[in-house]
Amino acid sequence: MFRIIFVCFVTTALAVLPGCGHRALTVTCIDVGQGDAVLVSFPNGKHWLIDAGGNPAGDTEAGIDPGHRNVLPVLRAKAIQSLDVVVMTHPDEDHVQGMLAVARHIPVGRVYWNGFEGSRTEQSVRAKFAQKGTTVEAVSVGSRTLVGDVEVAVMSPPLSPIMGTRSPENENSVVLLITYRDKSILLTGDVEAEGERELLRSAQAELNEISLLKVAHHGSDSSSTPEFVRRTHPGIAFVSCGKRNRYGHPSLDVIKRFERVGTQLYRTDQCGMLEWTSDGHSEAVTTMLPCNENALRGAQGVEN
Numbered sequence: 001m002f003r004i005i006f007v008c009f010v011t012t013a014l015a016v017l018p019g020c021g022h023r024a025l026t027v028t029c030i031d032v033g034q035g036d037a038v039l040v041s042f043p044n045g046k047h048w049l050i051d052a053g054g055n056p057a058g059d060t061e062a063g064i065d066p067g068h069r070n071v072l073p074v075l076r077a078k079a080i081q082s083l084d085v086v087v088m089t090h091p092d093e094d095h096v097q098g099m100l101a102v103a104r105h106i107p108v109g110r111v112y113w114n115g116f117e118g119s120r121t122e123q124s125v126r127a128k129f130a131q132k133g134t135t136v137e138a139v140s141v142g143s144r145t146l147v148g149d150v151e152v153a154v155m156s157p158p159l160s161p162i163m164g165t166r167s168p169e170n171e172n173s174v175v176l177l178i179t180y181r182d183k184s185i186l187l188t189g190d191v192e193a194e195g196e197r198e199l200l201r202s203a204q205a206e207l208n209e210i211s212l213l214k215v216a217h218h219g220s221d222s223s224s225t226p227e228f229v230r231r232t233h234p235g236i237a238f239v240s241c242g243k244r245n246r247y248g249h250p251s252l253d254v255i256k257r258f259e260r261v262g263t264q265l266y267r268t269d270q271c272g273m274l275e276w277t278s279d280g281h282s283e284a285v286t287t288m289l290p291c292n293e294n295a296l297r298g299a300q301g302v303e304n
Helices: 066-077 099-105 120-131 193-207 226-232 252-260 293-297
Strands: 003-005 025-029 038-041 047-050 083-088 108-113 135-138 144-147 150-156 175-180 183-187 212-214 236-239 264-267 274-278 283-287
Touching: 025 175, 025 183, 025 212, 038 183, 066 099, 083 099, 083 120, 099 120, 108 120, 120 135, 150 193, 175 193, 193 226, 226 252, 236 274, 252 264, 264 283
Parallel strands: 047 083, 083 108, 108 135, 183 212, 212 236, 236 264
Antiparallel strands: 003 283, 025 038, 025 274, 038 047, 144 150, 150 175, 175 183, 274 283
């Protein structure tokens, strides 16, 4: 049973907002455990998939593939037979491994990636898409696309990549800002502190008062700096992380930062799949599992 947060009257757990019109933008944070997979369904019927989960260790974890187990079933349940765009934010296994299943089974119009050569898995995914005739394009800040009346802006990676940090692949994640009427969504990949500083420097007021934030790097304390949280001031934030994960995600410090600015925080480890829906004015959140207040706000009791 879905727990529904009412902002505009909702009668079903997925899809449209009755009474708000049928031109809804939907952002689904698929529960892939300790990884990321976000499906964006646009009012004009187009669909983008940003990452597809995977095992952080880089192996198949007893044959479990989040692409087959989690992502493809969601696409089928929503009757999505093809994807217009796939985005690989960066080459980490917990973001790209599940893309192999997508590349094999779902027609894809175009693939965007951050241009950083990664693991064999990431290279295999790009090769598989290219083999099927899909255009694979490295993107950077400044690219803007209209999907119907929704704007998708690439905010990162910067034209001059961030280097010399603990994880340049993370810092140069593809970051997307999606704007629909009064609402804005920021999808951050695994961008960390230096990448967040560059986002705030280059984007200026565009990142103020975000409606929905996909929290960077699964809620790690290496991201979501106090300044970034204060400036973006998200009304709602989604954290994608695995139950009892060995990294202690999300960090207790990060949870407190969002609490201080009044953000409503939802976590896949506590609430299962998460979905945000909006007609550009009203918005609603649904969760796959019932979530009490302790589940919404509580950390795992482990700090990074």
